[in-house]
Amino acid sequence: MKINIGCHLSVSKGYTHMGKEACSIDANTFQFFTRNPRGGSFKPPTDEDINGLIEIMKENNFAPIIAHAPYTFNPCALDEGIRDYTKRTMAEDVKLLDKIPNAYYNFHPGCHVSQGVDVGIEKTADTINTILSQTEKTILLIETMAGKGTEIGKTFEEIKAIIDKVENKDRVGVCLDTCHIHDGGYDVVNDFDGVLKEFDRVIGIDKLKAIHLNDSKNPHGAHKDRHEKIGQGYLTLDAIVKIVSHPVVAKLPICLETPQDLDGYAQEIALLKEAVKSL
Numbered sequence: 001m002k003i004n005i006g007c008h009l010s011v012s013k014g015y016t017h018m019g020k021e022a023c024s025i026d027a028n029t030f031q032f033f034t035r036n037p038r039g040g041s042f043k044p045p046t047d048e049d050i051n052g053l054i055e056i057m058k059e060n061n062f063a064p065i066i067a068h069a070p071y072t073f074n075p076c077a078l079d080e081g082i083r084d085y086t087k088r089t090m091a092e093d094v095k096l097l098d099k100i101p102n103a104y105y106n107f108h109p110g111c112h113v114s115q116g117v118d119v120g121i122e123k124t125a126d127t128i129n130t131i132l133s134q135t136e137k138t139i140l141l142i143e144t145m146a147g148k149g150t151e152i153g154k155t156f157e158e159i160k161a162i163i164d165k166v167e168n169k170d171r172v173g174v175c176l177d178t179c180h181i182h183d184g185g186y187d188v189v190n191d192f193d194g195v196l197k198e199f200d201r202v203i204g205i206d207k208l209k210a211i212h213l214n215d216s217k218n219p220h221g222a223h224k225d226r227h228e229k230i231g232q233g234y235l236t237l238d239a240i241v242k243i244v245s246h247p248v249v250a251k252l253p254i255c256l257e258t259p260q261d262l263d264g265y266a267q268e269i270a271l272l273k274e275a276v277k278s279l
């Protein structure tokens, strides 16, 4: 069995460089932050740099890549000034990604703070609608969250409620983070197939577009969101091999976000490819 696997890379040396780096660790997908995760200044890539990446992706049969919005953005912020900034900046990111044929834009649905889950869902859907109306084709991915603090998107029902309010449903999907849903209370260790059946029942499996593959430092249901290296946390290597070799997951881009450097990521990719080779 073959899987599409990669890891989180740094955008600091450009887009073409990330493509080369992915190839150097035997990855055929990767994820990157579109800009400094703590916000701040932004230098857009040149067309030449973007085209270099597109060429590498074509030559090496890449699965879709994932651009991650800075996690300081809050699509359902109470303060309308903050939410306008989030909308503007996310739309700017998506316009850039519209130049890449095979890229998703992943984001955290946000924290409702004091507004309640329903208002959070309403505002995040409105933010998505604004971004989609200003951009052309990139599919936005709502990431499943661990339910830390007032995060929305901690259950499949909350994600479905956001999608229900999105006008252009063809341009919205879901990225399943294995650490987050484990921390959120889904039994990914003993019954991953059951978790995907639940995803299908609530959201529809066609909406599942990408996987964030992480072990967790915390037990099932802890609502913590602390990623662990593959096989060193509560998920266990056995369960992780079952996840990546699930026929639904094996077709999707799988991105590691474990606390690793490039060598560590290369080892995790090799380990998982080897584990599914004979399946």
Ligand code: FE
Pocket: 068, 108, 143
């Ligand atoms: Fe994330």
Ligand code: FE
Pocket: 143, 177, 212, 257
């Ligand atoms: Fe994630």
Ligand code: ZN
Pocket: 177, 179, 180, 225, 226, 227
């Ligand atoms: Zn996380």
